[in-house]
Amino acid sequence: MLRLWLSLMLSAICALFLLGTVLDQLAGQAEPAATADERLFPLLLQQLTQSANQSPSSELASLMAQSSRDWQLAISLEAAASLALPPQLQAELYQPDGLTLSADDHQYVLTALTAHPDWLLKVQLPAEAQPHPADLWLTLSLYAGICLIMLFWLMPLTRRLWLLSQTAQRFGQGDLNARLPASAWSYTPALEQSFNQMADQITQLLADNQLLASSLSHDLRTPLACFRFGLEAAQESEQLQQKDLYLTRLEQDLDRMETMVNAFLEYASLSRQQQQLSYTELDLHNCCRQVAQQCQPLLQQKLQLSLQLPPQPVLLTHANGHWLQRALLNILHNACRYADSQIELALQLHHDEVWLMISDDGPGIAPADCERIFQPFVRLGSEATTPGQPQFGLGLAIVQRVASWHQGRISVSRSALGGACFCLQLPLR
DSSP: OHHHHHHHHHHHHHHHHHHHHHHHHHHTTTHHHHHHHHHHHHHHHHHHHHHHHHSOGGGHHHHHHHHHHHHTSOEEEEEGGGOOOOHHHHHHTTSTTOEEEEOSSOEEEEEEOTTOTTEEEEEEOOOOOOOOHHHHHHHHHHHHHHHHHHHHHHHHHHHHHHHHHHHHHHHHTTOTTOOOOOOTTOSOHHHHHHHHHHHHHHHHHHHHHHHHHHHHHHHHHHHHHHHHHHHHHHHHOOOHHHHHHHHHHHHHHHHHHHHHHHHHHHHHTHHHHHTTOOOEEEEHHHHHHHHHHHTGGGOOTTOEEEEEOOSSOOEEEEEOHHHHHHHHHHHHHHHHHHOSSEEEEEEEEETTEEEEEEEESSOOOOGGGTTGGGSTTOOOHHHHTOOSSOOOSOHHHHHHHHHHHTTOEEEEEEOTTSSEEEEEEEEOO
């Protein structure tokens, strides 16, 4: 909004100054004449007074008539006895500019004649000039120019607002890919960026809900069917030992469904939790050590976790420690399941980024699955059949979401140990 107000003020100021300067130059041609008349009138009055004082009384009337014809002014004599003036005004009669008085429809100047004290020289001032037709056109030109400049200023704004309205309409009609393109001529970049961010969040939320609904319905069918079969078998069985066996299997199916629903609900709440995150400065050395300590129960006797940290401290100025540790633990959990003997957590600095690299010596990930593995509910063949705690393909999807919260990215490649190498790249600032 600051950019909008500044551009509006600058446009208005430039319009007034530029148009005012141009119109003043155009109107200045008629102004010197009026100024000249104002300067010459006192000289004319002095000349008439001097001529009247040098003329005899008998020639005053003819002198006034001749002066009126020569100067095209109403010049006459006024009897001094006919005016009753206070002393202050009488003193002005002897001033070079005389005494200016007003009548009903005109103004006139009276000045005393020292050689003829019974008479006063009366000169009627010319009527004020009527407004010249050019003045009206110049005024209209001023307002028209301001309107044109304001219209020129409003064109980018109205165009961007129209595009915003059209994009919002398309998005509301179901085109979830509708976004407002960036423009250097926009007065409202913050508004447009907020709209695009809102559209991204809504699109992500709808995609997550659709994915959750389809995946949940698919993954719940098998345990529900097993639960129904087990329940029918338990009801039909007459042996107490057999009933206990069926009930134990039913309890396992319930645990699996509970774990599945909790995992799905946790992933569905990520968008809501993103709005409540708080970011602070984070020491990555302490973060990596805490993650390694928390990962110790996951390590088996054959696994060894090593840390490779730079000697100097590494600080992230904008990070959420809880979710960043959660992302690293998810990656380490996968490494503990597939590694043969070695797991390595390394911290490296690359220009303005920090790379958190987790490598193992397991079977690795096929290049065709390197992108797909970060999608929600994607489980590779070996992962789907791994015994132990059930997996639903959400761990790496959460890692990717946490990386996006920190303006970073996650990728996987072949490690030097022979297995997979997950690289979490985060900006330092």
